[in-house]
Amino acid sequence: MLALQRAVARMGLPGAGLLSRAAATAVLLVPAIVLALALHTAPALMPVWAEGLVSVRFVEPSPPGLVLGVTRITVEAATSADARIVSVAIYVDGSPLSVLTRPPYTLTWDAGSRFLHRSLRAVATDSAGRSAEARIEVQPLNVGQYEEVRLVNLYATALDREGRAILDLGRDDFLLFEDGVPQTVSHFTSARVPLTVALLIDASNSMGRGGKVELARKAAVQFAESVDPSDHLMVLHFNDELRGPREPLADHKRVKEEVEGIRPGGGTALYDSLFQTAQLLEGREGRRAIVLLSDGRDQALTDNEPGSLRLFEEALEKAHRSDAAIYAVGLGRHLEEEMDLQRVRSLKEILDTLARQTGGRSYFPERAGELSGIYRQIAIDLRQQYALAYTSTNRSRDGRWRAISLRVKRDDLEVRTRTGYYAPGPAAP
16 A cells, blocks of 8 residues: 555646646545556657657656646747747647647646546647647546545745745745645646635625725726636625625626625624635635625624624634635724624734635725725735645544645745645545
């Protein structure tokens, strides 16, 4: 069994091929015999170099690797000094995927969540009309004896001392620990990973004062327009209960209609709404984020009692289990002085903790007019993340909390990511 584990580790995924969550949390079933054969038949995965003046080869994915989930494809192409490469066409299973006309010849592709036979082909053409091609044939793995490999996904933002995102780091720049034990980053990419973001807006009675809800609506529409078109956006609002469509909206018109339909009134069931929103995000592909706007404590409208049935700790745990990063915006002055009903935490501490522990960020504008700029910054942050994954050295299925520490070797940079995760329990699939 130890030899099989080492074999699995040697195979890995391509350096930039990060698993989707569905694939990452699934059980990877690898037969011992087939795996051993695969490792000794790596030439079947080697790129084919064409002869002649034009040359082309696959850099990523590189053999002997498995192609699964969001994968980066990178091709190198060259020709003679009297010509230039004018196009590199990429094909998957015989169908055209993309035509690249200038270097770097790279793109991302979702290979799906199963180990299937896949054929990748790159055709490079130069200005003299000459061409060459390279191929990779990835063979499927059959099920025999089983070995479980469970990946832990992390999405991280690296910032300098001025708060600017640093985008030129590589896998070897990161140091990763779980419960103080060093871990190996097995999958890494700075390419964009699909995102589902839930825009969660406080629509309680207090949001109707001072024009706050009008400015919140305007900022929300601007945020929706700044999100990448390939991302999925959910628009939710809450007072005594969570309201809004439970599925992402496909077009900006629907988003605008939902946002403009927000009317303030009722109490603030913050923890219930966070819990339910995290629940809606569970199981979705790629990254998950909640952009939360609130101006008050969790409280019923008329009575000095909570507005939620859930506790703060339950909402935070659910966010951890859904792998959702919370970007919290606390609207109003003196939130550090206003306490929750139990007199345990200030409203600022509540929002700070939600953001810090899930790998997000917190903002505390004193005026609603600042919301547009904050929402714009959040959209930028979500586009400037690294995606990493690792297989924990702790194989216990005990359901316990595992603390994560991620940092870089440069002392002048700060890394933001989630602070940990819950291990699978004995009954987990």
